[in-house]
Amino acid sequence: MSDNYIDQEQQELQSQPNKNGNKSYYSWLIKFTFSALVVTTILFLGAFGLFKANVFPFNSANGTESSASQPNNDINITQTSTENSAEDSNVVQAVEQVSDAVVGVVKYQQTGPLSESGQSGTGSGVIYKKQDGSAYVVTNHHVIEGAQTIDVVLSGGKKVEGEVLGSDQLTDLAVLKIDGSNVSNVATFGSSEDLKVGETALAIGNPLGLEFAGSVTKGIISGLERTMPVDLNGDGQSDWETDVLQTDAAINPGNSGGALVNLSGEVIGINSMKIAQQEVEGLGFAIPSATAQPVIEDLEQSGEVTRPYMGIQTQDLSTISTRDLQESLKLPSDVQKGVIVAATQSNSPAEAAGLQKYDVIVKADGNDIGSLVELRKYLYEEKSVGDTLELTFYRDGQQQSTTLTLEK
The missing domain is CATH 2.40.10.10 (Trypsin-like serine proteases)
Structure with missing residues (x-):
């Protein structure tokens, strides 16, 4: 065998391993690529399925959500925002309508x-x-x-x-x-009788003086048909109870006489008072428009409010001791409330009807009367000048009745 032949055979033997190695490498590369494609496809399909199921409720690239994937709570938030904007707009319009x-x-x-x-x-x-x-x-x-x-x-x-x-x-x-030459705007009265607790209320006035003129505070109607005691004589005693609306819209000194307004820009009350105790917050009161309007009309036309008159001086029965109730007035033990006639004025309806000192009034037209405040409210709110009034009273322990005609 010649030397050339031997060299050629050796070269072929040396090149054989390289060929086998190349085949193994390409086979591994093909398998890896195929496996990676399969895994990627599975992951993509899984993620897409989860996305369609709203497991990932994130926004798309343009910053909006598709209608199919938008959660219900996002819809509610949008509705609330719209309602707040509408109410804010109504508040602004109401203030602009009445503030001047x-x-x-x-x-x-x-x-x-x-x-x-x-x-x-x-x-x-x-x-x-x-x-x-x-x-x-x-x-x-x-x-x-x-x-x-x-x-x-x-x-x-x-x-x-x-x-x-x-x-x-x-x-x-x-x-x-x-x-009125410089007056361009006039307020309109609204109905206070149709109000509901929770309705928006706006208080407009001048808290703490003219420096803060035209201030607006916002709240709600907190209560209806409230009564507040009034001291007419400055003696610390309640002589009357005035009907008021309660609101948590801030009412401060200087707001008195200002407007309590609804979202239509109508005056539903005249701000009057607040409870100013240190531990109290958000208790303001206004005279309802239904109460104010007839009084305003009387004051404008005649300078006073016309109310019926009986002609008696009185004292609440509750201010008398138990002993005096039985020994001096001789009242039955079950009579604990009423109004004592301290005196009658001459030529008055009470004198004409026969009322006397120490008579104890317990009913008016069949309605229980427990105090002077109750008697006044019944007279001023239920009766008019010229009306008749039936009084039930006790004299020397005996129940009696009389009828008088109310005068101005």
């Missing part, structure tokens, strides 16, 4: 020469009418009480003199008359 009709009321008490007279208090008021060149403002009785002169500050800052046409302590209302 809310004015400042400045009371002056002259304590000496003109140079010594000074401002003694500020409050708010509402222009409710304009006629024959004049404008009419409703405010609170306690805002103008004791004033020597009064100025009304319009929404634009112009100050004009106010004339008191009338004032009523029981309802805490007063009516002023001003020059």
